[in-house]
Amino acid sequence: MGIAENIEKLERSIGEYAHRAGVRRDEITVVAVSKTHPTPTVKQAYDAGFRIFGENKVQELIGKAPELPGDIRWNFIGRLQTNKVKYIIDGKIALLHSLDRLSLLEELSRQCQKTDTQLDALVQLNIAKEETKAGLDPAGLDSFLGETAKHPRIRIKGLMTIGPNVEDEGQIRRVFAQAKQIYDKYAAQLDGFEYLSMGMTHDYGLAVLEGSNMLRIGSAIFGERTYL
Numbered sequence: 001m002g003i004a005e006n007i008e009k010l011e012r013s014i015g016e017y018a019h020r021a022g023v024r025r026d027e028i029t030v031v032a033v034s035k036t037h038p039t040p041t042v043k044q045a046y047d048a049g050f051r052i053f054g055e056n057k058v059q060e061l062i063g064k065a066p067e068l069p070g071d072i073r074w075n076f077i078g079r080l081q082t083n084k085v086k087y088i089i090d091g092k093i094a095l096l097h098s099l100d101r102l103s104l105l106e107e108l109s110r111q112c113q114k115t116d117t118q119l120d121a122l123v124q125l126n127i128a129k130e131e132t133k134a135g136l137d138p139a140g141l142d143s144f145l146g147e148t149a150k151h152p153r154i155r156i157k158g159l160m161t162i163g164p165n166v167e168d169e170g171q172i173r174r175v176f177a178q179a180k181q182i183y184d185k186y187a188a189q190l191d192g193f194e195y196l197s198m199g200m201t202h203d204y205g206l207a208v209l210e211g212s213n214m215l216r217i218g219s220a221i222f223g224e225r226t227y228l
């Protein structure tokens with residue numbers, strides 16, 4: 001199937017899940033995860049209407065972005081090493097999904113200060129408690145958000161989490177439901193706290209049903225990734 005058909009099918013499916021969840025389709029943002037795909041392929045998704053793209057490697061992002069239209073809002077969704085922060089600050093990314101530790105917060109803040117810029121970011125939570133997954137322990141979220149208040153150039157826009165890598169839909173939904181509960185608590189208190197980024201190709205339907213409003217979708221748009 002081509003990208004246009006993939007997108008059509010995906011749109012229909014998200015629409016159905018949104019309906020079941022009792023939300024409007026336009027309340028859900030889709031980040032098209034373009035990692036590993038060459039720019040002509042990414043451009044096809046752009047031409048089909050996507051404007052928000054997600055990458056998980058700094059080198060790949062800064063290589064691709066100049067070759068693609070300037071109105072793309074690049075989202076960074078992967079683990080970000082502090083020594084790479086300087087390459088993506090200064091307007092190169094619209095949203096960081098993976099703020100997960102104090103040292104990263106401090107380096108982001110320092111670089112934003114240096115370049116007189118601001119950055120929107122989501123705090124990544126590790127709710128599934130899988131060792132392979134990055135993310136802050138939810139128990140530390142309260143004090144972490146307290147720290148972020150000392151760094152006004154970093155604007156916290158919400159939370160991100162990755163569902164557990166299991167078959168059991170109940171287990172996946174419980175993780176998403178927990179994220180939603182935490183999200184709701186802070187969304188009620190904090191200005192501009194408006195995104196709950198959860199759901200990928202294999203679990204976005206469950207994520208929408210549990211209240212996600214931001215999906216990060218790669219394979220369902222671009223097809224399977226082949227790593228060289």
Ligand SMILES: *Cc1c(COP(=O)(O)O)cnc(C)c1O
Nearest residue numbers: 033056077200201216217218219
């Ligand atoms: C690759 C990736 C995605 C998209 O994965 P698909 O299964 O292709 O939809 C979403 N989120 C993160 C953090 C990723 O690294």
